[in-house]
Structures are given as structure tokens and as C-alpha cells.
Amino acid sequence: MLKVTVEILPDGCERGSRVLATAKIGRLRSGSLADYRVELSEEPHGRICGSLERYPRYASTLWDLVARSVAVALTGKEELPPRPQELDIPVRTSSGNTPYVRLREIPEPARSLFQKRMAHSTRPVIEEDPQPMDCAYAWDWTDFLAGRR
Known part of the structure; x- marks a missing residue:
């Protein structure tokens, strides 16, 4: 299983860092085309899960697997959701x-x-x-x- 952790480092220092979100990517089926289960955790959203199927292992970087896993958990597809709009709250x-x-x-x-x-x-x-x-x-x-x- 892979675990990707997103931390904030105040002023770029390790001291005082805290975890903001995690992604767990577990391989369900091995082989040249592997299946993965993805679980994203972030407060206050809780957990979001998804599946990445028939991923060609070793055909690209580990970051490609991570990016596609996150996209699948967020959208159900191997593509990113539309970029969010800027928050325009009336004062x-x-x-x-x-x-x-x-x-x-x-x-x-x-x-x-x-x-x-x-x-x-x-x-x-x-x-x-x-x-x-x-x-x-x-x-x-x-x-x-x-x-x-």
C-alpha cells in the first residue's frame, strides 16, 4: 500500500508541521495491469473512495499513479474535475x-x-x-x- 501525506510546514519549517490530508492507494490485483483501491481523507470532508482498474504498472512514474488515483476518487474518472472558481463573497x-x-x-x-x-x-x-x-x-x-x- 502507498500512503501519500499532505502536510503544512509553517514558514517552511518541519517543526510545527501538521497533516492536512492523506491518500491511501492499495493494490487489489497484481500483474502488468493492476487494480487499485483509493481512499482520500481530509477534514472536514471525511473519506472519499474510488477504484483505478487495469493500470499499466511500471509504464510511467509513481506520480502518474498517484495523480490518476486522486482523480478517480474525486470524479470517478481518470480526469481532473473542473478548476474551482475563485471565492467571490460579497462584503x-x-x-x-x-x-x-x-x-x-x-x-x-x-x-x-x-x-x-x-x-x-x-x-x-x-x-x-x-x-x-x-x-x-x-x-x-x-x-x-x-x-x-
């Missing part, structure tokens, strides 16, 4: 001139990741918003997108 301004974003307008997985990073941070209560407790400061959202939060 609103309250009557008190506080710039904010609505958490409900942030698509997954960004919403869950952002909420996790905001767990112990101050958030505004925007009284004129239909869901006043479902807001965050616009600068926190901008910092999150820039990788500073």
Missing part, C-alpha cells in the same frame, strides 16, 4: 459602517475551515441582517483568504 456594510460577510454565503469547504479558524475570535452582531449572529468581520475573511488566519 456588506452595516448601518454602523462595519464591513462584514455572511457565513451562510461562503460555500463549503471554505465555510467550515473559516468557522474553525474563527472559533475563539470576536464576531460582529449585525442587527439589521436577517441572521445577525451569522456574520464575520470582512477583514477576518480577507486575512483567511490570504493565509494569515
Whole structure:
């Protein structure tokens, strides 16, 4: 079995690194055309599984096997899904001139990741918003997108 681990290295240093995602690729059938089972794990998405069948072993690099395995788990085919669109979340301004974003307008997985990073941070209560407790400061959202939060 192969295990591919994706880690973040803060400031490029090993110290303080943490695992973000893993891929396990297990060979189910040997031979010149092998079958593989793929399991991708990433929080908050959980596990995604797929199968890569009749892969020509030794015909390319190990990275080709890894890339195709990930693609099959994500799409069911040996091709990448369309590139995701940039997150374009409207920044609103309250009557008190506080710039904010609505958490409900942030698509997954960004919403869950952002909420996790905001767990112990101050958030505004925007009284004129239909869901006043479902807001965050616009600068926190901008910092999150820039990788500073």
C-alpha cells in the first residue's frame, strides 16, 4: 500500500508541521495491469473512495499513479474535475459602517475551515441582517483568504 501525506510546514519549517490530508492507494490485483483501491481523507470532508482498474504498472512514474488515483476518487474518472472558481463573497456594510460577510454565503469547504479558524475570535452582531449572529468581520475573511488566519 502507498500512503501519500499532505502536510503544512509553517514558514517552511518541519517543526510545527501538521497533516492536512492523506491518500491511501492499495493494490487489489497484481500483474502488468493492476487494480487499485483509493481512499482520500481530509477534514472536514471525511473519506472519499474510488477504484483505478487495469493500470499499466511500471509504464510511467509513481506520480502518474498517484495523480490518476486522486482523480478517480474525486470524479470517478481518470480526469481532473473542473478548476474551482475563485471565492467571490460579497462584503456588506452595516448601518454602523462595519464591513462584514455572511457565513451562510461562503460555500463549503471554505465555510467550515473559516468557522474553525474563527472559533475563539470576536464576531460582529449585525442587527439589521436577517441572521445577525451569522456574520464575520470582512477583514477576518480577507486575512483567511490570504493565509494569515
